Amino acid sequence: MGGILNGVKIVDLSRILAGPYATQMLADLGAEVVKVEAPWGDDTRQWGPPFTSGFDGQKVAAYFLSCNRGKEIVNFNLKNDAEEVRSLIDTADVVVENFRPGTLKKLLGPMPKNVIVCSISAYGATGPRKDEPGYDVALQARSGIMGITGEPDSSPVKVGVAWIDVITGLNAGNAILAALLHKEKTGEAMSIDISLWDCAIAALVNQAHNAIASGVNPIPMGSSHPNLVPYRAFEASDGWFVIGVGSDRQWNNLADLLSLNNPKEWESNEGRVLHRLEVEECVSAAVSLRTRSELEQMLVGIPCAPVNTVLEALSDPQSIARGAVTSHKGVDVLASPLRFMTPQKENKEV
Structure with a gap:
């Protein structure tokens, strides 16, 4: 694994997923991460079944393993052991916590400058x-x-x-890496306020901008795309198969490969969006006559894929070639997705 962040020490006071996921990524990059858990452990240790053997050989929910590799785990009660935790923080470069705003200061006092x-936090340090x-x-x-998720006219x-x-x-x-760089340049240690709310709103990307521009609420469309057609799952003869056309050139190629009707008004994406139902019915009819394997072989150059199960995805030849599943302390875990290219080694996993 990588050593880019060698020498950086992080005290992780967070639990569940968002904070532990961030610190696991930093541990993958070489940071020393000390995770402080309550004497009864992180909540996700009990979020099973399924349960399996953990990094310490003890029974634990598989969920916990998804975001806690590469860390030293210590147990303290922050209310009773504040002095010990504060001593640990005094040796750190970064503290990550996910208490409600203001709780960390109440428990441990002001953080070192x-x-x-x-x-x-859920909604950030400000606002109603x-x-x-x-x-x-x-x-x-x-x-x-x-x-906007799910099928039209169905339950959420x-x-x-x-x-x-x-x-x-x-x-x-990302914010922690930026703050480390800022501290290296200026000597100033910043405080970072990250909320699930802000991240969720920002991640609405094109759907939010569609709503801002049109004043119309997006709606659930199953696997379809509001701005591209055809771009959804279609039912093949042996299961579901996704075709995602992102350009007029790809559409023309798809029409040729599947011998589709291609009237002039379908030649542009705007026209296909306006005639969504007719285009999708045309593609659906052609897809239904073929197996998923036949479609993959036919549609070379067209973004497409079978709708896999999780186990199918993990055993895909690409997952195997890229080492998507690796081992940490004898436990199978998802590998870091970060790959750094170096002159000495073409594809270095970090």
């Missing part, structure tokens, strides 16, 4: 909701992402993983 503090709690599912509901559907927690963890990692 030379330590970067990354505070992760700053004291409200929030798990990922509640943020998915309030942020609007649940309002959340993204299949804790999407907002993961995005927040990635944003927190």
Whole structure:
């Protein structure tokens, strides 16, 4: 694994997913991460089944393993052991915490001025909701992402993983790296205020901008795209298969390969969006006659894929070639997705 952040020490006071995910990424980059857990452990240790053997050989929920590799774990009760935790923080470059705003100071007092503090909360340190709690599912509901996910006219559907927690963890990692660079340049240790809310709203990207520009609320569209056609899952003879056309050139290639009707009004993406139903029915009819394997072989150069299960994705030849699953202390875990290219080694995993 990489040593880019060798010499950086992080005290991780966070729990669940967003904070631990951020610190795991930094540990993958070589930082020393000391995770402080309550005597009863992180909540996710019990978030099973399934349960399996952990990095210490003890029974633990598989969930916990997804965001806690590469860390030294110590147990303290912050209310009773504040002095010990404060001594640990005095040796750190970064502290990551996800208490409600203001709680860390109440528990441990002011943080040292030379330590970067990354505070992760549901709604941030300011605003009318700053004291409200929030798990990922509640943020998915309030942020609007649940309002555009799923099939039309169906009950609300959340993204299949804790999407907002993961995005927040990635944003927190980026912010910490920027703060470390700022401290190296100026000597100033910054405080970082990261919220699940801000990250969720920012991650609405094109859907939010569509709403801003049009004044119209986006709606759930299943696997379809509001701005591109055809761009969705179609039912092949042996399962579901996704085709994602992102340009007129790709559309023309698809029409040729599947021998599709291609009237002039379908030649531009705007025309295909305006004639969405007819275009999708045309593609659907052609796809239904073929297996997923046949379609993959036919549609070379067209963004497409079978709708896989998780185990199918993990065993895909590309996952195997890229080492998507690795081992840490004898436990199978998802590998860091970061690959750094060097002159000496073409593809170096960090």
